[in-house]
Amino acid sequence: MENLWGRFCSRATIFSSKLDRIGSDRIRIGLESVTMSWAGPEDIYLSTSLASYLDRKILVLLRDGRKLMGTLRSFDQFANAVLEGACERVIVGEQYCDIPLGLYVIRGENVVLIGEMDTEREELPPHMIRVSETEIKRAQKVEREAGELRGTMRKRMEFLDFD
Amino acid sequence: MLFFLYFKDLVGQEVTVELKNDLAIRGTLHSVDQYLNIKLENTRVVDQDKYPHMLSVRNCFIRGSVVRYVQLPPDGVDVDLLHDAARREARGG
Numbered sequence: 001m002e003n004l005w006g007r008f009c010s011r012a013t014i015f016s017s018k019l020d021r022i023g024s025d026r027i028r029i030g031l032e033s034v035t036m037s038w039a040g041p042e043d044i045y046l047s048t049s050l051a052s053y054l055d056r057k058i059l060v061l062l063r064d065g066r067k068l069m070g071t072l073r074s075f076d077q078f079a080n081a082v083l084e085g086a087c088e089r090v091i092v093g094e095q096y097c098d099i100p101l102g103l104y105v106i107r108g109e110n111v112v113l114i115g116e117m118d119t120e121r122e123e124l125p126p127h128m129i130r131v132s133e134t135e136i137k138r139a140q141k142v143e144r145e146a147g148e149l150r151g152t153m154r155k156r157m158e159f160l161d162f163d
Numbered sequence: 164m165l166f167f168l169y170f171k172d173l174v175g176q177e178v179t180v181e182l183k184n185d186l187a188i189r190g191t192l193h194s195v196d197q198y199l200n201i202k203l204e205n206t207r208v209v210d211q212d213k214y215p216h217m218l219s220v221r222n223c224f225i226r227g228s229v230v231r232y233v234q235l236p237p238d239g240v241d242v243d244l245l246h247d248a249a250r251r252e253a254r255g256g
Contacts, residue, residue: 048196048200048201048202059217059219063184063229079226096215109228111226111229112229113182113226114223115206115217115222115224116223117219118220121219122218122219123219124216124218125212128215
C-alpha cells in the first residue's frame with residue numbers, strides 16, 4: 001500500500017478544485033485513475049478524507065469491538081490505515097488497560113469509526129481504574145464466561161417455552 | 164449518487180448517526196463522499212456512559228458500510244424535492 005496515498009489525497013483534492021467541475025468523479029493522472037469525491041472550488045475543505053487526521057492521535061473502533069489508539073501515519077480510499085505506537089484499550093466495567101501493540105496496519109473493512117482524540121480533553125471518565133494486562137485479561141475472561149452462561153440459561157428457558 | 168448529493172445538501176446540519184454496532188453519535192455533518200462515508204464534527208455519543216472510550220473524540224470519520232441509520236431533523240428534509248429526484252433517478256438513471 002502506497003504510504004504516499006494520504007498525502008496524495010489531500011493534494012489531489014486541492015488539484016481537482018483548480019479544474020472546472022468534472023462530469024465524472026474520476027481524475028486521470030498519468031496512467032492511473034483515482035476515484036475522488038466531488039471537489040469544487042467552494043468545497044475544497046469538505047472532503048471526507050482522513051488527511052486532516054494525519055499525524056494526530058486517533059481512536060479506531062473495529063467491527064469486533066476492539067478499540068485501538070495510535071498516531072495515524074497513512075490511509076487510503078478503503079480506510080486502510082497505518083497506526084504508529086498503537087495500543088489496544090481494553091475496558092471491562094470500571095477497569096481499563098492499554099496494551100501496547102507497536103506499528104499496525106489496519107484493513108479498512110474492519111474499521112467502524114476513526115475518531116480524532118482531543119488531547120485537551122479527558123480520554124476517560126475519572127472514576128475508571130487503570131489495571132495491569134493480566135488483571136484486565138482475567139476480568140475479560142470472567143465477563144465472557146458470564147455472558148456465555150447467560151446465553152445457555154436463556155437457551156434453556158426458550159427450550160422450555162416451546163411445549 | 165442520489166443519496167450522496169442529498170447528504171451533500173445536508174452538510175452543516177445536526178444529525179445522529181446510528182451504527183450497526185448500536186453506537187449512536189450526534190454531531191454536525193461535515194462532509195460525505197460517494198461511499199456515504201460520513202465525517203462528523205462536534206460529536207457527542209448518545210449514551211456516553213456506555214462508551215467511555217469516546218469521551219475525548221470530538222470529530223470522527225464513520226465508514227459508510229457500518230451505518231444503520233442517519234437521523235435527520237424533521238424540517239431538514241424537503242420531502243417533495245427528494246420525491247422528484249427519486250422518481251427521476253428511477254426513470255432515467
